[in-house]
Amino acid sequence: MDGETELLDGLVQVSFTMTAMLSKIASAHDLSLTQLRLLAILRDREPRMADLAEHLGLDRSSVSGLVDRAARAGLVRRSASKEDGRSVRVALTAEGMRLATALHAEVTSSVDPLTAGLSAAEKNRLAALLGRILDRRG
Amino acid sequence: MDGETELLDGLVQVSFTMTAMLSKIASAHDLSLTQLRLLAILRDREPRMADLAEHLGLDRSSVSGLVDRAARAGLVRRSASKEDGRSVRVALTAEGMRLATALHAEVTSSVDPLTAGLSAAEKNRLAALLGRILDRRG
DNA sequence: TAGACATAGTTGGGATCACCACCTAATCTG
DNA sequence: CAGATTAGGTGGTGATCCCAACTATGTCTA
Numbered sequence: 250m251d252g253e254t255e256l257l258d259g260l261v262q263v264s265f266t267m268t269a270m271l272s273k274i275a276s277a278h279d280l281s282l283t284q285l286r287l288l289a290i291l292r293d294r295e296p297r298m299a300d301l302a303e304h305l306g307l308d309r310s311s312v313s314g315l316v317d318r319a320a321r322a323g324l325v326r327r328s329a330s331k332e333d334g335r336s337v338r339v340a341l342t343a344e345g346m347r348l349a350t351a352l353h354a355e356v357t358s359s360v361d362p363l364t365a366g367l368s369a370a371e372k373n374r375l376a377a378l379l380g381r382i383l384d385r386r387g
Numbered sequence: 388m389d390g391e392t393e394l395l396d397g398l399v400q401v402s403f404t405m406t407a408m409l410s411k412i413a414s415a416h417d418l419s420l421t422q423l424r425l426l427a428i429l430r431d432r433e434p435r436m437a438d439l440a441e442h443l444g445l446d447r448s449s450v451s452g453l454v455d456r457a458a459r460a461g462l463v464r465r466s467a468s469k470e471d472g473r474s475v476r477v478a479l480t481a482e483g484m485r486l487a488t489a490l491h492a493e494v495t496s497s498v499d500p501l502t503a504g505l506s507a508a509e510k511n512r513l514a515a516l517l518g519r520i521l522d523r524r525g
Numbered sequence: 526t527a528g529a530c531a532t533a534g535t536t537g538g539g540a541t542c543a544c545c546a547c548c549t550a551a552t553c554t555g
Numbered sequence: 556c557a558g559a560t561t562a563g564g565t566g567g568t569g570a571t572c573c574c575a576a577c578t579a580t581g582t583c584t585a
Contacts, residue, residue, distance in 0.1 A: 256510050257498055259517030264405035265424075266524055267398055269444050276573090281541065286403075298563060306407050311543050313564055318541075335551045335562040360395055363523045367516065372394050375516045378509060379397030385501045386404055414544095419570065436534060449572050451535055456570075473533040473580045531582075542571075553560070 267360070274355050278348065283307075287319060288341065288349040295340040297330070324348060405498070412493050416486065421445075425457060426479065426487040433478040435468065462486060 268282065275285040283305065290296065290304055302312045316339055319325040324345035330336035341349060364372060406420065413423040421443065428434070428442055440450045454477055457463040462483035468474035479487060502510060 252507065252511050252514060253499075255518070256502060256514040257495060259514045259521065260401065260405055260498060260502075261409070261494075262521050263398065263517050264402040264409075266521065267402035268406060271399070271402075272444075283542070299561090307542090308544060309563065310545080310565080314542075317564095330562095333552075333562075337563070356399075357395060360398060361391075363520045364394060364398075366519055366523055369390065371516060371519075373390050374512065376390060376394040376397045378505065378513045378516070379401050380393070381504055381509075382501045383397065383400055383404065385504055421571075437532085445571090446573055447534065448536080448574080452571075455535095468533095471533075471581075475534065527585095529582100529584080531580100533580080534578090536575100536577075538574090538576105540571100540573090542569105544568085544570100546566090548565070549563090551560100551562080554558085555556100 266363075270359050271356065274352060274359060277355075278352065280352075283315060284319060284324075285352060287315060288324065288345060288352060291325060291339065291341045291345065292349045292353070295338045297336050297338060301339060319345070404501075408497050409494065412490060412497060415493075416490065418490075421453060422457060422462075423490060425453060426462065426483060426490060429463060429477065429479045429483065430487045430491070433476045435474050435476060439477060457483070 271285060272282045275282050280288075286305060287301070290301065294300075296304070298309060298312050298316065301307075301316070302309045305312065305315075307315070316325060316327065320327060323342060326340050326342050326345075327337050328340065330338055364375075367375065409423060410420045413420050416423075418426075424443060425439070428439065432438075434442070436447060436450050436454065439445075439454070440447045443450065443453075445453070454463060454465065458465060461480060464478050464480050466476050466478065468476055502513075505513065
C-alpha cells in the first residue's frame with residue numbers, strides 16, 4: 250500500500266473510530282451524536298440558531314428540531330435576542346452544563362487510551378499535523 | 388491550551404471534517420454516509436450480514452434495512468451461502484462496483500487538498516501516528 | 526436421535542435525524 | 556412605506572437506528 254493511500258485510510262479509519270466512540274458515549278446518556286455535539290458547542294457559546302446550523306453543517310430546520318428535543322429534555326433554553334426580534338439565542342441550562350461537562354470528561358477518558366502508546370513528543374507532533382490539516386479546511 | 392487537549396480536539400475536529408466530506412460526497416450520489424461505507428467495504432469482500440453489522444458497528448436489523456435499500460437501488464446483491472443455509476452473502480453488482488470505484492476516487496481527490504500542505508515525510512509520519520492509534524482500538 | 530439451545534437474518538414499531546418546501550414575523554432598503 | 560431579505564419554525568417524507576419478537580437453520584447433548 251502506498252503512502253498516500255495509507256494516510257487516506259488512516260484518516261478515514263480514525264474518523265470512524267472517533268465517531269463510534271462519541272456515539273457510544275452519547276447513547277449511554279440517551280443522546281444522539283448530534284445532541285452531544287450541540288452540548289459541546291454550547292459549553293462556551295450562546296449562538297443563534299443560524300450559527301448552530303453553520304457549525305453543525307445542518308439545515309436550519311434540522312437545528313430547530315434538534316434544539317426542540319434538547320429543550321424538551323431540559324438541557325438547553327431558548328431566549329429572545331435583545332437586538333433582533335427574529336433571533337433566538339440558545340444556551341445550556343444548569344443541567345445541560347452539568348451533562349456537557351460530564352460528557353467532556355468521558356470523551357477525554359475514552360480517547361486517552363488510544364493515544365497512550367504515544368510519547369509526549371509524538372502527541373505534540375500528531376496534534377501539530379492535525380492542526381495543519383484543519384487549517385486547510387477553508 | 389495544553390498538549391493533551393490540543394490533541395483531543397484535533398482528533399475530534401478532523402473526524403467531523405472527514406465525516407462531513409464523506410457525507411457530502413455520498414449525498415451528491417443520493418447515498419447516506421452509511422451506504423457509502425457499505426459500498427467501500429464491499430469493494431474487496433463478500434461478507435455475511437453479521438460481518439457487516441460488526442464492521443459498521445450497527446445492529447443486524449439495521450444492516451437488513453441498509454442492504455434492502457442498496458439492493459433496491461441495484462447496487463448490491465444477496466446470495467445464499469453454500470455452507471450455511473441461514474447465512475447470506477452480500478456483494479456489489481456491476482453497477483455497485485462502478486459506483487464504489489467512482490466514490491473512492493472522489494474521496495481521494497477531496498481529502499488530498501487537506502494533506503497537500505504536508506511534505507512526503509510528514510505524510511508518512513502522520514500515517515504512522517494514525518496507524519499507532521488504530522492499533523490501540525482493541 | 527429427539528429435544529434444547531444457539532445462530533443468521535428478517536420484520537415491525539418507535540424515535541431521531543435530516544432534508545425540502547413553505548410559512549410567519551421582524552428587519553432592512555430604496 | 557412597499558418590497559426584498561433574514562431568522563426561525565412547520566409539516567411532510569424517507570433514511571437510520573434500536574429493540575423485541577419471530578422464522579428457519581444449525582449444533583449440541585442427554
